[in-house]
Amino acid sequence: MDDAPRRTVPIKLDVPEERRGDLHQTKTQFLHCANRTSEWAWRYDDYCITSKSKAENALYGELREETDLTANLVQKGIRRAIEAVTGGVEKLKQGEKTSQPEFDSWSVVYDKRSATFNDDHATLSTPNGRVTCEYVLPPEDEREGTPFGRYYERDDWDASSATLQYDEQGDTFYLHVTLKNPDYVVDGTERQEASHDDETPENGVVLGVDLNVTGAFAVTSTGAFLGSADHLNHKRDQYEQRRGRLQQVGTRSAHLTIQSLGSRFSNWSLDWLHNRANDLIEEAQDADVDGIIFENLNHIRENIANGSKFQQWTYAKFMELVEYKVESTELFVDTVNPAYTSQRCSHCGFTHEDNRDDKQFACQSCGYEVNADYNAAKNIANRYCGYIHRGQKSRSGWANSQLALKSGTLNVNGDYTPTELLG
Structure with a gap:
């Protein structure tokens, strides 16, 4: 209690x-x-x-x-x-x-x-x-x-x-x-606030998440690749093609079939997103993090090719489902401005548009090479850590924050702690 x-x-x-x-x-x-x-x-x-x-x-x-x-x-x-x-x-x-x-x-x-x-x-x-x-x-x-x-x-x-x-x-x-x-x-039956004159508030650990239109649907800063955006888009394309053929028929029966198809696809999409949200929360809990950090949705929409309403709905619904599901956990969800997260090197900080080539990231300064979405996920978490480092009040009163990686944690100063020393 x-x-x-x-x-x-x-x-x-x-x-x-x-x-x-x-x-x-x-x-x-x-x-x-x-x-x-x-x-x-x-x-x-x-x-x-x-x-x-x-x-x-x-x-x-x-x-x-x-x-x-x-x-x-x-x-x-x-x-x-x-x-x-x-x-x-x-x-x-x-x-x-x-x-x-x-x-x-x-x-x-x-x-x-x-x-x-x-x-x-x-x-x-x-x-x-x-x-x-x-x-x-x-x-x-x-x-x-x-x-x-x-x-x-x-x-x-x-x-x-x-x-x-x-x-x-x-x-x-x-x-x-x-x-x-x-x-x-506890002092007898009375509670007194503990003194923290010589202590600093505990650090928190956050998981960065990069959402994508192609390749893996969600990639985390711990290196988890969740779901296939290509599969989701393929199912959407199949539905659109069949709907287009039925619209050309123009009969009442075809119209009713379109409605039935739309309902089935909507239910399938929602179920798929539910499963991906569960996968993400399981990854966050396995990594023992405090929060899940996404890019700000408004900025995501600006970057979606052709402003696809399905892609916008997909991102918004997925984040909504994650926010809903974490209600029963100790996790929280927050967002950051995603500007240049895809162009910044998560290893040295050098930012340039030539760093990224589709799904491959190769830093033009330090030579660091890695999957581009994984690099972006680390930058998303690192940006949130930077907010806390600069004095913004965190959601749990932390003095500092660290980003969760595949094999440990990293703070905004570049100090790495391997998994075996975390506990």
């Missing part, structure tokens, strides 16, 4: 004027998920449903279709409702009167998969991409006695989740960040 001490720090946000509507839209759709779940789970003449997994299995797909929220926010809406229904059931057991929970107050629940909590700003997921919100803080020399200074700025308190709220009277957004401190010592 996670009973680490917790503190909640309210932080006023400076939201760009053009993105305020995105936060309001997020709230509307989030509450829709909660209310739909509450309506489904609350049963007057039968047992109420208090299982989060049952609710997710029954409603997740529908709510994903009905909203534009990310997988994580839909799950949060479902879970918020189930928690309220569970509380209502407890009241009924105690003989108290209560009714189906309804959600109408302005609030959205975020965690580290749908938000990032940085030193001076947060990024929040919305139906229209992430919104960067600067913190409105007192001068640095006046923060020491505030909750922000006492908890948020300290390395031993980790931002684990937050609730976004809106003050209508002041037309202001506030982020109520929940922090916890798992490092404490």
